[in-house]
Amino acid sequence: MKETMPHWLDKQADLAPDNNAIESPLFDSITFSVLRDRAQQFAKRLASLGVKEGDHVAIYAPNSLEMVIAIHGLSYVGAVVVLLNTRLSKNELAFQIRDANVSYILTDEDNIDHFKDEKNVQIASFITVEKLQGLAITLKTEIYLDDVFTIMYTSGTTGKPKGVVHTYRNHWSSAIASALNLGIDRQDKWLATLPLFHIGGFSLLMKNVIYGMPIYLLDKFDVTSINQAILRKGVTIVSVVSVMLDRLIENLENQTYPAIFRCMLLGGGPASKHLLEKAKKHQIPVFQTYGMTETSSQIVTLSPADAFKKIGSAGKALFSAQIKILKDDQATAPLEVGEIFVKGPMVTNGYYQNEEANRTAFNQEWLATGDLGYLDGQGFLYVMDRRKDLIVSGGENIYPAEVEHVLVEIDGIKEAGVVGQKDAIWGKVPVAFLVADRKLDFDIVKQQCSESLAKYKIPKSFHIVEYLPRNASNKLLRYQLEEMLE
């Protein structure tokens, strides 16, 4: 049986029309009823642009009210929203646009020329759409939970990005599982500073309309703005990564957050004891989490009560979710490392039109994350390594294979190995080890990389070596490169 609900924004605008939906230092607050009205108008204007139910429409924009309105507007039409990372190179974007069968791209005025080479795709800025006369189409009043809402790309170990398909059920289940974990308080206001094109930011738009909770929207990560929002604007929950938390605390100096601030949700790797102690000194309750695009945001969370008892742990699977650790297809004993598998209604049903990736990643309803970890005797998860080689840099994921793949296409480079190097600001930055058959100009190499890679993925330094460390099956041993760095 189809599971049906009233359209979430419609419903929230009916239940709490005059409550603030979105607050921001960038624009006047808007209520749920205004957000609904503007999203519905936008939907009708999208229709006159030609957008129909089932169309795949990409959004390429920094966090903004227009982007939020466009997302809900597309939902009213019944279109699928493809969220593009604004830091990607043109080649990366071109791949995703083609792979996801995108027929329209919505963007802000500044980026309208960014896609001028795209064929077979109609480009429109939010402002262009806003100026159109709307068509009197029938908008969605109900949501079928198994319909597709979004596609977001993530790169795998193979280096080729895969489109993670999220249904409305995935987003709903994620918001509900988080509510059962953190509770729902009528005072809550969640700060949205993570990009809305990533699941961490996008999931806040879902909590926004499902809980009826205002979000406080920022267009970029800015330490002072965030601390001001917490200190003066009633923000009660913030999602961050470790490196951001550290900078927030530094900036706080001797101030402490108000008592209503109740949750610093920390993703992107475990917190060090040192960081936890700093947070404790400032009375900041830190909830460490583990999640990924495929799980529609966090799926494992550690409560502050357990933070010091379980240092390095990401916690336990949320109420409706399950985790297991397998090694050679067998469940591991406690403390034994293996691959982390996840299951639950927030886990994607699959990658977009990618049979091979789906065959590799799914076993029944269990998703193989590619991440290594173990459970302790009480069932707490410890993530050892993100997808073995993943480099997390300022909250963005960098897959070495993807960067290596670009490097070896460059004339003169025979082999490439990329690993993360510790960095005071970004946590980690990528660096490359190269086997070359001529002398290289690294500025030119960087230039060539920038055609295919987002800036944050381009190696910050290069090391020429005679050969790369490999095992008997010729597999690159990146951990040996890491040892060489030290």
Next chain:
Amino acid sequence: MKETMPHWLDKQADLAPDNNAIESPLFDSITFSVLRDRAQQFAKRLASLGVKEGDHVAIYAPNSLEMVIAIHGLSYVGAVVVLLNTRLSKNELAFQIRDANVSYILTDEDNIDHFKDEKNVQIASFITVEKLQGLAITLKTEIYLDDVFTIMYTSGTTGKPKGVVHTYRNHWSSAIASALNLGIDRQDKWLATLPLFHIGGFSLLMKNVIYGMPIYLLDKFDVTSINQAILRKGVTIVSVVSVMLDRLIENLENQTYPAIFRCMLLGGGPASKHLLEKAKKHQIPVFQTYGMTETSSQIVTLSPADAFKKIGSAGKALFSAQIKILKDDQATAPLEVGEIFVKGPMVTNGYYQNEEANRTAFNQEWLATGDLGYLDGQGFLYVMDRRKDLIVSGGENIYPAEVEHVLVEIDGIKEAGVVGQKDAIWGKVPVAFLVADRKLDFDIVKQQCSESLAKYKIPKSFHIVEYLPRNASNKLLRYQLEEMLE
């Protein structure tokens, strides 16, 4: 695709093993891990009694820890729980046992002889089961949301009782919709005084394991025990019906509930302005609700903020739910009375093996409630009456609830029940049964009624009674008043 979750009690016992699950003045508190262990033991003992997955097992008992353990135990086996109302006559029970294909009845020691005439059904007391050696069967570790969990018979004031089938999804969706309405606070403790065999009580067992929230269990409605639980035991939420709330407030005298008490969830009909004012004087936040067995408990709720603005209203449909009012198959205009239809994932998929009732009650996913009501201009629901209680007098419709609502506002009248009496001229005329706390002058009562009611709605005669007939959920049984007339 099957939607799967970890078994709720397993999961909560894993997440919060040492937190209290059930508290009571009747027994020592037990934690989630102890509740899980006892329910799992009970499940293995049920297996040695012969209970298998898919069996229909009835429970006939007053609220008790044993009953809670039996319910979860049956869920671990994968059996369907048929909940029997302990106030029913033997004939009524015999009908339900047969109609629901019950093969086992579990009961307390006191009632073991109650079913001695039942053939083809095995009877066992909780204590008998507890003494059995358990079998080492495989218990459920996962829940398929579309599996059937419970069958409960509707009180059926007229006609043949129907078995309402609830899936795990229905109970889950009800608990989640309530959480989105009331919020989830880590301090919460919900008082369970309504019978667990009715949906109002049973739904608290679901919230218990899904939220990880302790419930405070009482075996009967007792004003002093309830007030003590609120005043001294940290209870934050209580579900009641109007008459219970009135008695709680009377008993409170000059005391007020502590600040953490945050919700008096009021079902079974709208509150009078008088009652709301009394509650307000005692700083009791009243949430009025509308719901039924078929909707797995409340589906419409009015927040205290709207209570005085919308007197007589039950509020708006919960987040995942929808309501509409139809008259002659057409949606009504605001304020126009029609039949109330409901839809949402908490609404039953149907009555057990009752094609005719299902054909009558369902139109697509919409359930015809048989209740009459209207929506105001802002979409707030006003429930007029159960359709079958409608009094048609001289071609005019009289809704008993409306007349009762006026009567209880009159000084000296504590409770009122209105029914139709056959009349040679008008077909039917309304007459009233009153519980009074002083001697009444009926001419003055009629005079006072005439201020709020059209003449044809004013009761033609009055009967003073000591109490009104009510069912286990305290719902007025008007058919018994009609019998008293004859």
